[in-house]
Amino acid sequence: MRIVLQRVRRAGVARAAEPEQATTIGRGYVLLVGVAEGDDEGTARRLAADVAKVRLMEDDAGKLGRSLKDAGGEVLAVSQFTLLADFSKGNRPSFHRAARPEAARLLFDLFVRHLGEALGSAVKVGFFGEDMRVELHNDGPVTVVLE
Numbered sequence: 300m301r302i303v304l305q306r307v308r309r310a311g312v313a314r315a316a317e318p319e320q321a322t323t324i325g326r327g328y329v330l331l332v333g334v335a336e337g338d339d340e341g342t343a344r345r346l347a348a349d350v351a352k353v354r355l356m357e358d359d360a361g362k363l364g365r366s367l368k369d370a371g372g373e374v375l376a377v378s379q380f381t382l383l384a385d386f387s388k389g390n391r392p393s394f395h396r397a398a399r400p401e402a403a404r405l406l407f408d409l410f411v412r413h414l415g416e417a418l419g420s421a422v423k424v425g426f427f428g429e430d431m432r433v434e435l436h437n438d439g440p441v442t443v444v445l446e
């Protein structure tokens with residue numbers, strides 16, 4: 300599982316075909332989540348705990364000293380298999396490392412559930428397996444990769 304975490308001031312995701320169907324958040328994290336072949340419940344649980352614990356929100360001294368929960372931030376998680384692109388055989392990506400859609404959906408949902416439990420609040424999500432439009436306003440910018 301590979302997660303690109305971006306701290307944002309606000310963000311949203313909409314269905315490409317139905318842009319009026321959108322999900323938005325205020326200050327918090329956008330998580331782009333790629334589920335890999337071989338990931339399991341333990342992977343989802345560990346990464347959910349990692350995201351909940353990282354201190355990437357500013358404290359009173361302007362340092363990265365608060366967790367998302369401490370700062371009262373929100374989360375928008377978007378499934379993104381393209382994070383697992385492999386260019387080792389040329390310029391066209393292969394996605395052989397990405398989990399099959401059925402397995403990826405189960406692990407993505409499990410990750411979201413564990414993260415929501417760790418944060419004590421609901422995690423908003425994109426539209427799994429659909430063409431989406433994601434808009435975000437980076438804060439910092441602060442961007443990290445978790446695996």
